[in-house]
Amino acid sequence: xxxxxxxxxxxxxxxxxxxEILEGGLPRGRTTVVSGGPGSGKTVLGLEFLCRGATAGExxxxxxxxERAPAIRLNALAMGWDLAALEKAGKIAIIEARLPxxxxxxxxxxxxxxxxxxxxxxxxxxxxxxxxxALDVLLRIYDDVKNERNExxxxxxxxxxxxxxxxxxxxxxxxxxxxxxxxxLDFMADCVIRLDHRVLGQVATRRLRVIKYRGSGFGTNExxxxxxxxxxxxxxxxxxxxTHQPLGTKVSTGLKGLxxxxxxxxxxxxxxxxxxxxxxxxxxxxxxFARAACHRDERVLYLNFEESKEAMISGMLSPGIDLRPSIGxxxxxxxxxxxxxxxxxxxxxxxxxxxxxxxxDHLILDAVSACVRMGSKQAAFDFMMRLVxxxxxxxxxxxxxxxxxxxxxxxxxxxxxxxxxxxxxAVVQLRFVETDEEMIRQxxxxxxxxxxHSNRRQRYVITDRGIExxxxxxxxxxxxxxxxxxxxxx
Amino acid sequence: xxxxxxxxxRPRKAQCGHYVLRLFMAGKGSNSQKALANLRSLCQEHLxxxxxxxxxxxxxxxxxxxxxxxxVTPALILVAPLPRVVVLGNLSDAPTVLAxxxxxxxxx
Numbered sequence: 001x002x003x004x005x006x007x008x009x010x011x012x013x014x015x016x017x018x019x020e021i022l023e024g025g026l027p028r029g030r031t032t033v034v035s036g037g038p039g040s041g042k043t044v045l046g047l048e049f050l051c052r053g054a055t056a057g058e059x060x061x062x063x064x065x066x067e068r069a070p071a072i073r074l075n076a077l078a079m080g081w082d083l084a085a086l087e088k089a090g091k092i093a094i095i096e097a098r099l100p101x102x103x104x105x106x107x108x109x110x111x112x113x114x115x116x117x118x119x120x121x122x123x124x125x126x127x128x129x130x131x132x133x134a135l136d137v138l139l140r141i142y143d144d145v146k147n148e149r150n151e152x153x154x155x156x157x158x159x160x161x162x163x164x165x166x167x168x169x170x171x172x173x174x175x176x177x178x179x180x181x182x183x184x185l186d187f188m189a190d191c192v193i194r195l196d197h198r199v200l201g202q203v204a205t206r207r208l209r210v211i212k213y214r215g216s217g218f219g220t221n222e223x224x225x226x227x228x229x230x231x232x233x234x235x236x237x238x239x240x241x242x243t244h245q246p247l248g249t250k251v252s253t254g255l256k257g258l259x260x261x262x263x264x265x266x267x268x269x270x271x272x273x274x275x276x277x278x279x280x281x282x283x284x285x286x287x288x289f290a291r292a293a294c295h296r297d298e299r300v301l302y303l304n305f306e307e308s309k310e311a312m313i314s315g316m317l318s319p320g321i322d323l324r325p326s327i328g329x330x331x332x333x334x335x336x337x338x339x340x341x342x343x344x345x346x347x348x349x350x351x352x353x354x355x356x357x358x359x360x361d362h363l364i365l366d367a368v369s370a371c372v373r374m375g376s377k378q379a380a381f382d383f384m385m386r387l388v389x390x391x392x393x394x395x396x397x398x399x400x401x402x403x404x405x406x407x408x409x410x411x412x413x414x415x416x417x418x419x420x421x422x423x424x425x426a427v428v429q430l431r432f433v434e435t436d437e438e439m440i441r442q443x444x445x446x447x448x449x450x451x452x453h454s455n456r457r458q459r460y461v462i463t464d465r466g467i468e469x470x471x472x473x474x475x476x477x478x479x480x481x482x483x484x485x486x487x488x489x490x
Numbered sequence: 491x492x493x494x495x496x497x498x499x500r501p502r503k504a505q506c507g508h509y510v511l512r513l514f515m516a517g518k519g520s521n522s523q524k525a526l527a528n529l530r531s532l533c534q535e536h537l538x539x540x541x542x543x544x545x546x547x548x549x550x551x552x553x554x555x556x557x558x559x560x561x562v563t564p565a566l567i568l569v570a571p572l573p574r575v576v577v578l579g580n581l582s583d584a585p586t587v588l589a590x591x592x593x594x595x596x597x598x
Contacts, residue, residue, distance in 0.1 A: 103578045106577055110519070
């Protein structure tokens with residue numbers, strides 16, 4: 001007698017990534033508590049839920065206990081949500097429920113007045129969802145826990161009786177004793193979401209976690225989120241990973257010699273790492289690929305965390321790679337940023353917005369090694385993993401350059417940047433080799449997933465016509481030769 | 491406002507020494523009934539003949555609650571004489587209420 005689990009009815013929040021974490025949305029007709037410290041985005045989350053609902057034709061009421069209505073409208077407008085218009089259309093009602101703050105108290109009281117006001121607005125616009133923002137401010141008028149609980153119960157019962165999908169936000173403080181203050185609220189609610197705003201390695205990061213969800217499964221991790229141009233954006237990485245596209249057809253590297261070594265080139269939708277010391281020509285190789293792709297009318301997004309767009313363009317003129325025409329005809333988009341300018345989540349969101357708008361076929365990231373400056377190794381790892389995940393999902397080829405610090409790059413950790421070798425499908429290693437007379441450069445394909453590749457270190461030079469191979473590179477050996485070599489090798 | 495509040499109270503008397511008290515109640519809620527009873531006896535004792543009590547049922551007239559920003563009930567507003575005072579609760583603590591209404595002449 002195994003009945004299929006009946007999923008509880010849910011209301012999608014339409015907040016990017018949140019519905020995946022909540023496996024569909026907030027519990028319909030029930031109470032959700034959102035708690036977090038100052039600046040964690042409780043108000044924005046509530047507003048976004050209401051605005052997206054109202055825009056889709058589901059009216060909602062916003063009760064603010066702290067901020068004034070004009071401030072709320074202004075904050076919403078910054079995210080592109082025109083509350084005033086939605087209010088005019090009868091899709092949203094804002095209730096400013098601010099206590100004057102100088103009341104004298106004599107005997108018991110309850111929040112019937114508030115409920116009457118809310119009820120009036122709900123009936124007026126036919127709302128089925130409600131956000132009560134900064135409920136903690138209302139609770140301040142109760143000086144004992146018992147009264148506070150009674151009122152919370154009254155509120156909760158009332159909201160449930162009305163069949164309202166409710167979001168109650170409360171401010172918590174960093175010391176954890178405050179958490180227990182609203183324990184009752186957490187216990188009462190059907191869904192509890194915690195927002196956390198912390199500073200890691202001098203960079204502000206935000207994390208969302210679902211604490212509980214009665215009658216539903218949910219993503220249990222901590223999820224980074226940022227305030228994008230159009231509201232909150234979450235990156236539920238674990239769920240994205242399973243939808244990668246299989247590796248695609250071959251795409252030319254822009255270098256005949258390297259194409260030969262790779263039996264045709266990189267594979268589309270694969271992740272390629274170009275690794276090497278400073279000055280080996282990683283950017284030159286990546287730009288060669290970009291120029292070739294742009295000439296085929298494919299779009300390339302070049303993320304440069306190392307130098308400015310102008311410096312990169314002029315730097316590439318010396319090996320004869322003129323990127324300006326490709327930038328001109330909008331097949332190449334160069335986006336630069338100082339890694340330390342903001343947190344990795346914001347960097348990722350910025351890139352994501354560009355990917356959505358520009359729809360590149362290929363993405364170049366120069367350089368993985370610079371990403372550590374986004375705050376920490378962990379932050380860089382998060383950024384890379386999520387970015388590669390997202391581009392793979394969209395079938396975009398990613399070319400990552402990585403500067404290795406010194407010496408021979410045999411350490412796998414260093415070779416693959418910050419330890420994400422599993423997502424890297426191909427590795428091209430560039431290095432200097434010292435001979436008696438000169439320093440020569442050598443290129444080696446270390447790995448190329450799902451494809452044969454040459455095992456030879458190939459000498460190359462960088463001239464004013466770009467990267468050139470003095471000796472014609474050999475195409476990958478056939479399987480038989482490869483086996484024979486292995487046998488006869490050591 | 492489209493709908494006038496029911497049971498419009500008598501116009502306020504502006505004369506000196508006359509009190510206008512507005513009590514916000516929530517239907518037949520016990521605290522509201524207690525507050526009304528407490529207020530009446532208090533007025534009888536201290537403001538005989540020189541006070542008007544307006545009652546507003548927020549369940550019937552939520553717009554009135556919006557106008558006076560009343561979130562909790564019962565709530566008493568001293569409308570006149572100014573300055574305006576708000577007292578929350580069922581008014582069971584007479585000395586506090588009298589002090590708030592500036593009626594305790596040292597005898598509280």
